[in-house]
Amino acid sequence: MKAPPFILLSSRYRILKKRLHPLTKEFGLTLYVLRKSLLAVIGAIIVALFIFISIFGDLLAPYDPNEIDIAGRFSTPTREHLLGTDKLGRDVFSRILVGARYSIRSGIIVLAIAVPTGIILGGIAGLFGGWLDEMIMRITDVFLAFPYLILAMSFSAALGPSLFNAMLALSLVWWPLYTRLVRGQALAVRETAYVEAATSKGASKWNLIFKHILPNCLSPILVTFTLDMGWIITAAAALSFLGFGAQPPLSEWGRMVSDGRQYLFQAWWVSLFPGFTIALTVLGFNLLGDGIRDALDPKLRRITEVKWKKKTRS
Amino acid sequence: MPEPLVECREVSKYFPIKGLFRDVGNVRAVEQVSLTIHKHRTYGLVGESGCGKTTLARTIMRLVSPTAGEIYFNGQDILTFDKDELMKFRRETSIVFQDPYTSLDPRMIIADVVGEPLLIHGVAYGEDREDMVLSLLDKVGLKPEHMYRYPHEFSGGQRQRIAIARALAGDPEFVLLDEASSALDVSVQAKILNLLNRLKEGLALTYLFISHNLSVIRHISDEIGVMYLGELVEQGSRDQVFGSPLHPYTQGILAASPKLDPDKRTRSEKIVLKGEIPSAINPPSGCRFHTRCPMAIPLCSEEMPAFRDMGEGHMVSCHRV
């Protein structure tokens, strides 16, 4: 007699809850190890702040970032304009707040293209090996050889300069890194005893990729991802600085640094503050990335786990 | 004598060594081995490093394809299996590895580790699968609460039990135990060996147990095969091989292994087997053991001896016997 459906659902729910428990425990341990490192916490705060500003920047900005006030241009930092005004009288502070979204957008675009591509190609190359591996690796080499600046310039010339086009160019150079990363992991995982055990029980190659290789790749991907955000923001800013990325009147940070370049000695705040913000954000991602790397390190976790268990018990 | 489950006929496996443009040689890991594993018995395969026992076992499990020879499982040639037959073979065979610290996926909870074979073969889903996993864990002496934990929370002995439970998922007939107790402490080893014996009786399993440890092999095996540098040099029942070893290599390793009795120390400084194990790339001609054999004669370096039955199924490959 088949059990009525609602009982089936509740038993499924129970099983799901039981399965979730070890995952939440592991996550809790990760957070605990992260909390223990002051630098990681600082990084996390900076990143959180950055994400917050990129979402709510326009609501927080005291002035319209594009509001021109020629009379009040080149105002030094005062109580009215916290970080001063630029050559068109626009409030620097507001522009920085609003500019965060362009940076995060860059990161998201590039990683959204690079990471899945890397996982798929890297996974196939690593697991299947042979000529497929060779082919993918040679294509990777070709793309890695491109200097991203030249590529962005040519995109800009062909498609017109814009932040989006610059990010497209950047992602073309970025996906090989993830491919290499995942391929390396796949090669390592392929040789393990547990994969051999799964193969001996009849697991297909797809089984192996999704159940064994991918989950074991997640940690390094997460760490690289976090650190990469910093790199991409820098690269986006650099491209915008050189004129191939964000175009005026977008208040992208790199663009802002470039805009203030001519007036560096008279109105230093126009370039300095956006530049400083870039540096701070990248620092935040680096600190957080390092912290995550440490938090996911099995040895460190095992040592810290004992203390954490004691704490959760008491 | 129960019927044969696994039969190897003249199985050889060479690994090519890649030169710049072509293969410059071969590692002759397994050389024309013929053996039979009977149902519900434990076949102990013993030999030192480089003897090819691991490669032979992988070949039997069809994880590596032999360069020559045939392998039969339940009378069927495993090398000519189609997709369905191969899946059936995979379900009926399992492996337990040596190192419990690397043979379990660190990112999977125990329920998934043990349940993976059930998932692959579509044996059971959802709650049924969880129930089956529970009963498997119970068989190996683990508790229900262990199901939802990660491998790193367990000791070596417990992990090996988990590996055994995984090997039993799907009701296999044949289990390959590749040095399954070698990485464990003595007291843990005793528990695992006892467990394996109990499971063999209770579930009517057939084991191929590989080890370099003679006392463990002696304890657990019904039949024994001794390998040296890719060749099977002696095969027989446990009492035959340990009681009256015929091949000089078997005699040598039995004499060389330390005894558990201080009174039975090898008093003399005489070393029975001199020298080192030669390379498998360029093995000695004729009988591969002749370079170290105390009884070698000129014939031994010219001709490889046939694997002959010396009575009651006790097989040896030696000119001097």
Next chain:
Amino acid sequence: MEKEDKILVVENLRTQFFTYGGVVQALDDVSFEIVNGEIFGLVGESGCGKSVTVASVMGLVQKPGKVIAGKVLLEGEDLLQKSDREMSWIRGSRISVISQDPTSSLNPLFKIGYQVSEPMIFHRRVKKRAAWKEAEQLLLRMGVPDPAGKARNFPHELSGGMRQRAVIAMALACNPDLLIADEPTTNLDVTIERQILNLVRQLQKYLGTSVLWITHDMAVIAEMCDRVAVMYAGNIVELSDVRTIFKNPAHPYTVKLLKAIPSSESTAQELDEIPGVVPQLIDPPSGCRFHPRCERAMPICSEEKPEDVNIENGHMVACHLYS
């Protein structure tokens, strides 16, 4: 000057590791003596403290570990009181260690001859050329065929057995008083193991080297050692000459351990099991550390740590059954 009768005396050695999760009480009041010229065995399963004992004796206990009590007397001098400089002088010249993996004891970038002569040059101030010649001699005595050729080889050109011989040669380069062998044959094939065991016995016979042999393999103990100490969870639970340990084991752990080993003696189908697991040393069991797993445990076993009791001429047990 007469050599001391006892080459090494370890008294009440206590080593602990101060980790994140608590204090690991790795060695709890360990005492033993090694007589000049004997092979002394230290046997136990993983986690019993054998390697920590070696590290403590050699002064190589790393942070967060610390030897907090006890004495280690090498021919009467307390090693624990010595400075780092003095200890680095003693290591390699008066005490040498050979460890489990010969490959990791040898530097892959230097020739064997150089590595064997290095201790001679450093400790005994022998000139390079003379040291090389002496190294070749030493390799010959270790049973290495073609020592001159092998001395010019790099470690990866040698087989496992040869590497172990080279490591032993390195250890003997300065004629140490004590040789510590930390599981030297565990990774070796049985025929090579036999050669190394014979070699060490010859060293004892012809050079009079004292050896502290660490292993988990009771069969090797039976083959090699004159006296044996059995360790469990940071304590020495039994100490005696080798025949007594095997024929007349007193401590319940020793008894059960011997019964758990598959041997050619017994044809029993089931091996004897020791219930439970080796305890975590952060929170070791109270009283006798073996009591949770002991079939003959009495109420006192969980309350009081047993004293070392001398049963008869040199047979020591730490068990309440005998006090």
